[in-house]
Amino acid sequence: MDQAGSNSQQVRRRRVFYIPGYDPIHPRRYRELYRKEGAAQAEISGYSLSLSPKRTTGAYGWHAAAVMDGVQSEADIDVLVWSDIVRGSMEATIPATYWQLARTAWIYITTGALRRLMRLRKGPVIAALYPVGMLLLQALLAFLLAWGVAHAFGVAARFGGLGGQTAAANGWALGLGCGYALLRWFKKRDGRIFAYYLMHDYAHSAASRGAVPPEMEARMREFRALIAGAMLDPSLDEVLVVGHSSGAHVGVSVLADLVREGLPADRPALGFLTLGQVVPMVSFLPRADRLRADLKYLSLRDELAWIDVTAPGDGCAFALCDPVAVSGVAPEGKRWPLVFSAAFTQTLSPERWQQLRWRFFRLHFQYLCAFDRPGDYDYFRITAGPLTLADRYKDRSPSHSRIDVPVSKFTSVAAG
CATH class of the missing domain: 1.10.287 (Helix Hairpins)
Structure with missing residues (x-):
């Protein structure tokens, strides 16, 4: 899992770009969720995590400082907002x-x-x-x-x-x-x-039969420019992109275009974390050529590490479905993503699981929350801790129960 531009030194400073799913709510909800759940996870796991106002320009966000495993690290976390596009699409009579x-x-x-x-x-x-x-x-x-x-x-x-x-x-x-x-x-x-x-x-998603709407293409170019700017920052050890729910397939296309443009030789490590993804809802549609091409391209690249985390307990996600393979575009030599489970029934106590198991929408956000029996997935260690995404999971095996066979009827990809 070696990747160009990364090494195994500890992360002191990280930039995180979080891409939400289809959500019309102001991004402050994600700051409050991070603050509340991060404090809970810190108490459970025995580390320190504190939040303060953001120190970067551009997107809405916050600053996180942590001491984990005796190492100090910090992260600037930005929410890449497309809630205005969501609200516009929800104005139907x-x-x-x-x-x-x-x-x-x-x-x-x-x-x-x-x-x-x-x-x-x-x-x-x-x-x-x-x-x-x-x-x-x-x-x-x-x-x-x-x-x-x-x-x-x-x-x-x-x-x-x-x-x-x-x-x-x-x-x-x-x-x-x-x-x-x-x-x-x-x-x-x-x-x-x-x-x-x-x-x-x-x-x-279905309105254009899988094609990316023009307003989303424009917004994705803005996202790519922000991430590209961070990749030029010599003070960073890692740039981490997190795509949740529908934000996962948005992130796939943003990063595919970023890598195609070319990354600087001397750069921070690049990580891509997809959580609760619903990629097949789009990639299985007939005009999703752009997304399928991006999935295929990104799955081969050594410029980044791509980790895909879902859980069978999340009824709103395509749990343990390799988004590249099931879309029918897995190339020879495919490297990514590494697919494994957050295993809600194991990482949440029986009492907590009983509280949440019928709250389907809440479970879809559990990836961003605290686990009272944490395993090797911890959102706050990943986003604010001292290891790059690649180093954290370099010895992690994929889940044996993952689905990695082609299922989609449509497998055409965009030219180029």
Whole structure:
């Protein structure tokens, strides 16, 4: 696992670039999560970790200082924000959301992507079907309310001597208004149900059948420029890019372009950590040529170390699915990623696991949180500790239960 530009000396200073998933919330939530969970993990594991305001320019972030295994190290952590793009994609009206539902379901079913995704893991497919089922249930309840109001109005009108057709029209007008009001009520409470949120998430990926939307291409160029600037900083020992959920496939394309451009000869080590990835949701679509090409390219490179961490307990991720192999683009001589499990059922105590096991959305963020029975995966040691990502996992074997066979129907890659 040797990589150019890295050595086994301890990390004193690191720059971390965190790429969130499909999340409309301000990035301060990630700082607060890091502060709270980092303090908890430090107490459990017996090291020191403190946060202070960021010392770098550019993206939103913070500074972390740590003493782990008797070694002092520090990290500047930046959140690469695309929440404004997410919010823009979530502004659809109720009718437009139902149109997204129909279109997204049509794309995944008719291309065969849904059937092949089900051959990997049932959990994320069920998670993808959840907003479809929930929105259809809401529509059914709204229709039943509309019918009930119209029927009740019609009965009352007949007793009042009103004409049949006029009463029916007025009844249905009132009923449809009540039904639509119910749909608006559901939408306002989506912060607990997540039906609209998840529907917009899947629709965002499927809208272009896997191609990268222009606004994301532009944002990814900005991300690449920030990371490229850090690679020129002589004071850094490591530049670490972390992609969580949908941020994993964004990170793949950003780093593939960065490496293609060429890295400086005298540079810090480059690490890439993907967490809870959902790469197949995009790479299995017919026009995901760009992403498949980037997966293939990055899997061969020795300029970086790429570690992919998931867990079967996370029902929203394609756990232990090698994103390069299952996408059907694994080349001869493939090096990356190293795929292994965060093993929630082992790294969380039985009591903690019972508290979290049915909180699916929370479990999808567990990679960024404290473990009360930590194993060899510790987000805070990785992002603020004294070892590079490559050194930390140089002797780590991949999980034996990983899925590394080609499954995708579409394997074309972008030219160049």
